[in-house]
Amino acid sequence: MSKYIDKEQSVATHLIELRQRLLRCFMAVLIIFLCLFYFANELYTWLSAPLSTLLPEGTSMIATDVTSPFFAPFKLTLVLSAFLAMPFLLHQAWSFIAPGLYLHEKRLAIPLLLSSIFLFYLGISFAYFVVFPLIFDFFTSVGPENIAVMTDISSYLNFVIKLFFAFGIVFEIPVATLLLLWSRVVSVEELTSKRAYVIVGCFVLGMLMTPPDIISQSLLAVPMWMLFELGILLGGLIVKHTTRD
Structure with missing residues (x-):
């Protein structure tokens, strides 16, 4: 009976901690939003x-x-607040699950957490500074001469947010690949032997996640492939190191 009560108390304690961390995440996004909204x-x-x-x-x-002149900047500020709060949000998630991890898992998890944050921001930066100028230059130059290009601000915002998320998530491929190798779900040899399928899959995902043109598709697919190769390289090194230990 006492074990059952202790188990209930343990679950209740975890639920209370989870609620507190979710509230902290919400407050972090809210504070950043209030600071940025003036500059929306x-x-x-x-x-x-x-x-x-x-x-x-x-x-x-x-x-x-x-309502677009108000809600488009409002939505942008809200999404940007979540992006900027990402390190704190991931830290809260890490603090919640860390007590249940072994020491060797914590040693790997911390670098992976930092790498995930860096790669997510790197993906967004790549989209803004490299991809956007190329695809917008393409789109604005291929239309008929008698058509004036005047994009709706809400449509533009939805378009760029979609690409931000796509590139931010895609740039996490090295972390995902490393985790698969470290957990022994697959081996380096198995991933290497399926490289041709991965390349095809990258271009298929690029086609589904980007506008229907070969430029933006390639700008997403090629980095996906390169990041996959990077994940195999780093994963192989870590697996060899942990095997020696």
């Missing part, structure tokens, strides 16, 4: 720069909905 319009101007600088002279982005 400036943030949207910065986000739209890769497209607005390529628009023909005399044209601009438009709002087809009455």
Whole structure:
């Protein structure tokens, strides 16, 4: 009977801790949002720069909905707040699961946590500074001459957020590959033998996750492949090191 009560108390304790950490995550995003909301319009101007600088002279982005001039910057600020709070959010997740990990698992988990944060931000930066200028230049130059390019601000925001998430997640491939190798789910030899299928899969995912043009598809697929190769390289080194230990 006492064991059953102790088990119930343990579950209740974990649930209380989980609620507290979720509240901390919510408050972190809220605080960042309140700090950034005053600059919401400036943030949207910065986000739209890769497209607005390529628009023909005399044209601009438009709002087809009455509420778009308010809700588009509002949504951007909220998403940006979540992005900026990501290190704190992942730290809260780590603090919750860390007590249940062994020492050797903690030694690997901390570098993986830091790498995940870095790679997520790297993926977003790659999308903004490399991918956006190329695909927007392509889209604004292929249309008929008698068509004025005037993109809706809400449509543009949804488009770039989708690509931000796509590239942020895709850049986590080395971490995912390393975890698969470290947990012995697959071996380096098995992944290497399936390289051709992985390359095809990268281009299929690139086609599904990006606009329907070969440029943006390749800009996502090629980094996915390179990151997969990096994950195999790092995973092989770590597996050899842990095997020797």
